[in-house]
Amino acid sequence: MKTNSLSQKSEGQATPKELGYAFPAEFAPHQATWLSWPHKEASWPGKIHTIFPAYANxxxxxxxxxxxxxxxxxxxMKSFATKHLEAVGTDLLKxxxxxxxxxxxxxxxxxxxxLxxxxxxxxxxxxxxxxxxxGGKYPPFDLDNQIPHHIAAYRNxxxxxxxxxxEGGSIEVNGKGTLLTTEACLCNPNRNPHLTKSQIEKYLEDYYGVENILWLGDGIEGDDTDGHIDDLTRFVNEDTVLTVVEHNKKDVNYKPLKENTKLLHKLRLENGKQLSIIELPMPAPIIFEDMRLPASYANFYIANDLVVVPTFRDDNDEKALEIIASAFPERKVIGIDSLDLIWGLGSFHCLSQQEPV
Incomplete structure (x- = not known):
């Protein structure tokens, strides 16, 4: 497979940041969205057949x-996917x-x-x-680990x-030098036990092209990623975040989300300014087979002129859509039912990866 000369890391090689590369914010213009068609039944045990209408939409x-x-x-698999996409009227030319x-x-x-x-x-x-x-929770993952190489060769x-x-879901950037993440995930010993927090920060700076790292604490209950930021707090522009809050003091998510909100008020952007913070409600707990699922409206995906938001047949669905729409006045905001998808412990943002122009 053809790969570019920069594909091998060696001592003294310039980092992306040194070469002038940076990871754009998700709200920057896209060339494309990349997806991997769902097929692993163990990720949606007993329910994978139910997810395809929402995924196709x-x-x-x-x-x-x-x-x-x-x-x-x-x-x-291509034929199977095409059948489902045709069923909902997808423009297959795209x-x-x-x-x-x-x-x-x-x-x-x-x-x-x-970048x-x-x-x-x-x-x-x-x-x-x-x-x-x-953290090695769901082997095998050898094929997944090769996907970036395939795409680099395809794009040359x-x-x-x-x-x-x-993991992409563990970081969030504003496109101006600030990166937001969580200690619960990146400092978990099941990822890079040989690295200190400061060493992890250096990798983030060098390979995402940022200079300002903001750390939040714990993730939401049921999140098997150990606290990905994309279920918690998302940049909607260079200085504004949407962050989920839990109003029920008896809910297990109440305390960690309150602590994260407190941290957000103390943190500063790369220019020294405070973050503008918009609070987003959580849906009521979704329990399936005695398991709390990581349902969060923060797992939305920002596309060109569009934001796709997971909904959960919950009383807070409309409120969440209204709040997100107010944060993206230039984009159409739509909700797509994610009640079956979330049984896989993720939703639309977890499933997608943007390619900038």
Whole structure:
């Protein structure tokens, strides 16, 4: 497989940041969204057949505003996917399938982190972090771990390999030098036990092209990623975040979300300013087979002119949609039912990875 000369990490090699690359905010213009078609029954035990209508409607919504690239294992999976996409009226001229097999569907975490540098002869690159299925929880993950290499070869762009474990859902950026993450995830010994917090920060700075790291604490109950930021707090512009709060003091999420909100008020952006903070409610607890599921309205996905929000047939659905719509006045905001998808312990943001222009 053809890879660019920057694909191998070596002593003294310039980092993406040194070369002028940075990871754009999700609200910056996209060329495409990358997805990995769901097929692992163990991720939705007993329910995988129920998720395809919602997933297909997600693809349909994306294809109306940008290219959609979908990783599949073979022609049979492509045909299966096409059938479901046709059933909801997807514009298939905007959908591109790739024979890049995966173990699972969570492209936010196993997909590449696309970087840009408009001043470079190669204005786009990507980072191929190591992927270990959230601390080795769900083997095998060997196919997922190769997806960034496949995409780098397909796009014929540089591929940086820092050699440490990192997942796309664990970080959030504002596109101006600030990155938001959680200690619960990045400092978990099941990821990079050989690294200190300050060493992890250096990797974030070097490979995402940032200089200001903001740390929150714990994630929500049921989140098997050990506290991904994309279920908690999301940038909607350069200085504003939406953050989830729990108003029921008896709920297990009440205390950690309150602590995170307190931290957000103390933290400062790269320019020294305070964050503008918009609070977003949580849905009522969703329990399936005695398991609390990590349902969160913060797991929305920002596409060109569009924001797709997971809904849960909950009383707070409409309120959440209204709040998110007010935060994105230039974009259409739609809700898609995620009640079956969340049985897989993730929703639309977990399933997708943006490629900037």
């Amino acid at each position: 997600f693809v349909k919504a994306l294809a109306a505003v940008e290219e959609v690239h979908i990783n599949v294992a073979d022609q049979q 959908v591109f399938f790739h024979d890049f097999p995966t173990n699972d569907a969570w492209c936010r975490d196993h997909g590449p982190a696309f 840009t540098n408009p001043r470079s002869d190669q204005p786009k690159a990507l980072v191929k972090w190591n992927y270990n299925a959230w 762009i540089p591929c940086f390999t820092p050699g440490i474990v990192m």
